[in-house]
Structure formats: C-alpha cells, structure tokens
Amino acid sequence: MHLTEIAAALNLDGSGVGLMTGVDVTEVVSAAEGAVTVWATVGLGSPILAAASIADAAVVVAPGTVNIVASLPVRLSDAALVNAVSTVTEAKVQALRDLGIHATGTATDATCLVCPASGRVEAYGGPRSVYGSVLARVTYDVLMTGGRRWMSRGLAWSDRR
Structure with missing residues (x-):
C-alpha cells in the first residue's frame, strides 16, 4: 500500500490515518472558531449524488476529492463522533448546494475527526x-472558500501543466 510505504519511509509506525488527493496539498483551506479547527483540500472534478444509481453516474471530468480533517478540543463519545461526521457531511453538502453544484460530494471524499482520548466526554x-454547531459553521466556511477557489480555476491540480 502506497501510504504504508510513505509512513515507513518517514519512520512512522502504529495506527493512523492517511489521506490521498489529486488536490495540491499546499492549497489546503483552513478556518477556526474558538478551539474548533477544520482543514480541507477541495477538488470537485467528479461530483456525485450519493444515492444515484451507478448506471446513472456521469463521466468523470477531472480528479476530485474533498478531504476534511477537523480538530475538536473535547473528547467525544462514540455516538458523538458519528454525529460529528454526519454534521461535517451535512455542512459540506450545504456548501456544495450554495456553490451551485448539484452533488453530495465526490466518490472518494473522506472526513477525519481529531479529539482528545481522555477528559470529560461530550x-x-x-x-x-x-x-x-461550531463544527458545521467552520466546515461550511472552509468548503465555500475551497469550492470557490476550485471553481475559479476549473481544473484539478493534477490536470494543470
């Protein structure tokens, strides 16, 4: 696996999360409100509707992935983690709608939440x-910024030469 090889080359061991994207990672968008921070790489080259039939899938125009990493200052219960992933997804879909993109994301989107493993449980x-609520607002802002940036260029990073 490519990510495993990269981790090994960097002398990283143990469990972790690795994200792959066709977006230039130096163009990461971030925002914070209080102690909640969200980072995202936004590529919208192959938007999809999650519940659409695979037979109805559009031809891929360009690589596209929306990777979101969010940091929260409090420990979340397992149920709250599930809620928070859903909250991020809802905010992403709201941003796509407001950008005029008829999609729920791309087929390869990922969301990672980072929070303390100890302390009072939210x-x-x-x-x-x-x-x-803070997570939703910050995610929305990041996706609007990244989406506008992507739309102004019209090409995925991997297609620019």
Whole structure:
C-alpha cells in the first residue's frame, strides 16, 4: 500500500490515518472558531449524488476529492463522533448546494475527526450541539472558500501543466 510505504519511509509506525488527493496539498483551506479547527483540500472534478444509481453516474471530468480533517478540543463519545461526521457531511453538502453544484460530494471524499482520548466526554456532535454547531459553521466556511477557489480555476491540480 502506497501510504504504508510513505509512513515507513518517514519512520512512522502504529495506527493512523492517511489521506490521498489529486488536490495540491499546499492549497489546503483552513478556518477556526474558538478551539474548533477544520482543514480541507477541495477538488470537485467528479461530483456525485450519493444515492444515484451507478448506471446513472456521469463521466468523470477531472480528479476530485474533498478531504476534511477537523480538530475538536473535547473528547467525544462514540455516538458523538458519528454525529460529528454526519454534521461535517451535512455542512459540506450545504456548501456544495450554495456553490451551485448539484452533488453530495465526490466518490472518494473522506472526513477525519481529531479529539482528545481522555477528559470529560461530550455526548453530542450534531449540528445543534455545542461543538457540532461550531463544527458545521467552520466546515461550511472552509468548503465555500475551497469550492470557490476550485471553481475559479476549473481544473484539478493534477490536470494543470
């Protein structure tokens, strides 16, 4: 696996998360509100509707992936982690809609949440919870910024020469 080879070359061991993208990672978009921070690489070259039939899938125009990493300052319960991933996804879809993109994302989007493993447990991560509401706003802002940037260029990083 390519990511495993990269990790080994960097002397990284143990468990972890690795994300791959066709977006130039130096163009990462980030924003924060309080202690909630979101980073995203935004490539929209192959937008999809999650519930559309594979037979109805459009021809891929250009590589595209939306990778989102969010950091929260509190430990989240397992249920709150699931809520928070859903909250990020909802904010992403809202941003795509507001950008005029009829899609729920791309087929290769990923979301990673980072939070402390100890401390007081926050039970909720939905869009109306204390931290989920902030997470939704920051995710939306990051996706709007990254989406506008991508749309202004019209090409995925890997297609620019």
